[in-house]
Amino acid sequence: VEEATAMITIYHLGLSQSDRVVWLMEELGLPYEMEVFVRHESGYAPRELFDVHPLGRAPVIRDGKTILAESSAIVEYICTRLAGGCLWVAADADNYADFLYWFHFGPSSLSTMASFRMIAHRQNYENQDHIVRHWLRQMDLAFDIMDKRLADVPYLAGHEFTAAEVMILYPITTWARYNGTDFSRHPNIRAYIERVEARPAYRRAMDIAGPDRGAGIPPVYTMHDPEAAS
Numbered sequence: 001v002e003e004a005t006a007m008i009t010i011y012h013l014g015l016s017q018s019d020r021v022v023w024l025m026e027e028l029g030l031p032y033e034m035e036v037f038v039r040h041e042s043g044y045a046p047r048e049l050f051d052v053h054p055l056g057r058a059p060v061i062r063d064g065k066t067i068l069a070e071s072s073a074i075v076e077y078i079c080t081r082l083a084g085g086c087l088w089v090a091a092d093a094d095n096y097a098d099f100l101y102w103f104h105f106g107p108s109s110l111s112t113m114a115s116f117r118m119i120a121h122r123q124n125y126e127n128q129d130h131i132v133r134h135w136l137r138q139m140d141l142a143f144d145i146m147d148k149r150l151a152d153v154p155y156l157a158g159h160e161f162t163a164a165e166v167m168i169l170y171p172i173t174t175w176a177r178y179n180g181t182d183f184s185r186h187p188n189i190r191a192y193i194e195r196v197e198a199r200p201a202y203r204r205a206m207d208i209a210g211p212d213r214g215a216g217i218p219p220v221y222t223m224h225d226p227e228a229a230s
């Protein structure tokens, strides 16, 4: 008798980059369960997310007894362990280094820059600490490099859609809405965003878990004030 296929659980926080895990599963056509956490009115994650993982940040997944956080780790785990290498690029492929670079660029360098831009956006740009100004210049440079790359190839790793897209879209779409990024100087990035957003799996995932569902999609847990006595 064949055992039923175990399903992973995605712990999704409303209006957050955990929507990329839902998107990945929709791209792969793999089944999943989802537990949704609603942000506290402060904007931070509710206390209950700390019961799932001590850092209280999303995404987190559970696969049997394994709990895994960090979206880049989660996406690699799903592609390589659960999906037989789909949307991943093999180590012996010609574009392996390109794939690795762009896969990590989104959640590493670009997310750091996006955080600084968020701080700058909420305050007076001219009056920024020099570290923030440095990172804002770095971000402009990063988008120049990305735009140049996308003038040559339709996807970051080359000619095929890969997990690198899954990692980078949130920082250049949802995050960009909140930190004042605009791509007026970067037509190839604009075309890339349109190309990727047109994917049926992306649209399904955004209907299920995307930013327009807001932070307040139906909770699994009742949330309460994270400052309240523990």
Ligand SMILES: N[C@@H](CCC(=O)N[C@@H](CS)C(=O)NCC(=O)O)C(=O)O
Pocket (backbone or CB within 6 Å): 013, 015, 016, 017, 018, 043, 044, 045, 046, 056, 057, 058, 059, 069, 070, 071, 072, 107
């Ligand atoms: N590097 C982490 C970042 C996770 C992260 O910052 N998640 C945000 C949502 S986009 C979060 O959970 N914020 C809740 C909070 O700050 O309370 C990853 O890629 O998974």
